[in-house]
Amino acid sequence: MTIDFRLYRGLEIQPLVYPHHAAEAGRGHNYEQGFDAAVLIQQQNALNGVTRSRVFKLGSIRPFEYAGDARRASTAYAERLIDTCYPGSSILDQEP
Numbered sequence: 572m573t574i575d576f577r578l579y580r581g582l583e584i585q586p587l588v589y590p591h592h593a594a595e596a597g598r599g600h601n602y603e604q605g606f607d608a609a610v611l612i613q614q615q616n617a618l619n620g621v622t623r624s625r626v627f628k629l630g631s632i633r634p635f636e637y638a639g640d641a642r643r644a645s646t647a648y649a650e651r652l653i654d655t656c657y658p659g660s661s662i663l664d665q666e667p
Contacts, residue, residue, distance in 0.1 A: 605634025
């Protein structure tokens with residue numbers, strides 16, 4: 572599996588998409604019920620070798636019908652979090 576991320580204002584954004592309902596034991600993936608999404612935001616490179624990161628779950632009312640929609644929504648959510656961060660601080664230090 573390829574993990575895609577993008578850089579936005581010096582931070583890595585990685586969409587996390589997963590089925591809304593877990594698969595039953597002995598069954599395949601359950602994609603019919605839609606998808607939920609979260610996003611991992613982390614520093615691109617830390618000078619001291621320690622990388623900080625946080626995961627933010629999207630608070631959607633209903634599951635996304637398609638994985639692509641969930642991926643795009645999580646990227647947009649991360650950008651919005653970063654853009655609305657208090658000046659002089661980091662989204663990694665704040666509550667959404």
